[in-house]
Amino acid sequence: MLSEPRSGRLAAWGNALLAGLVSPDDAVLAIVGEDAVHRVEGLPGEPAPVGLTLALGRLRALGVTGLRVALPAPGHPLGLSGPPEFNARALEAQEAVVGHGAAFGLVPEVFEAGPAGDVHVEVVWHCLPVREAPPADVPSLGEAERELAEALREATEVLSRLDVAGSGPVADAAIDAYRARAERGREVLAPGYPSRAVRVLELAQRVGLLVSLAYDHGDGAAVSASEMAARSEALRPVGRTARRAQVAAYNSVVEEREKGVR
Known part of the structure; x- marks a missing residue:
């Protein structure tokens, strides 16, 4: 991510x-x-x-x-x-x-x-x-922010315990590079989005990046099949939480508009 x-x-x-x-x-x-x-x-x-x-x-x-x-x-x-x-x-x-x-x-x-x-x-x-119906499994911004904080802790604990690349210098370097690109002019969201949506999206991208690095850069101490399976099982819900939060951030303008007309 x-x-x-x-x-x-x-x-x-x-x-x-x-x-x-x-x-x-x-x-x-x-x-x-x-x-x-x-x-x-x-x-x-x-x-x-x-x-x-x-x-x-x-x-x-x-x-x-x-x-x-x-x-x-x-x-x-x-x-x-x-x-x-x-x-x-x-x-x-x-x-x-x-x-x-x-x-x-x-x-x-x-x-x-x-x-x-x-x-x-x-x-x-x-x-x-498309069908006009509520979108599946999209949290509110508040829910997404709370879930992300817990997901970031879980991801860090899992990666550190299994000693995979995503928990150390590789992850730090990738995140620093990501931030540098953002600081060179990329807007996280377009005008009109609340600051909370920007904060949630940035955190979701960080969590997603950690999960992606865990899969892309070696297996570290997770050398056995059972340990690799445990890593995947532990990271799957973390990645899902990051994706849910991304969607919540991008959709927040429409959701707030809907609340205002009810």
């Missing part, structure tokens, strides 16, 4: 655009990031893929008032509400954006193009119908 999901950027900056807090050009620039181009395919009334600026305007005209994030994993349809076709596409991509106010969702498909040494990334967002 060294970088934010594309669905997070699209939802965050799309919400800022829908709220009139940023210009279309600024929103699209932030959403595309280091990719070459993003297009949206399957929009009602559009026979061919269109650019993000037109797509976001069309979604607004179709009734979309906010964008939520889904980060599903096998056995955990986090942020999804159906139908099965959309859920299956989102699970394959491990992320999606779900519209609020109109029943449309977006699932990214990522392509690499160009010659060796000059490869660039292109993204096509597939627009599909």
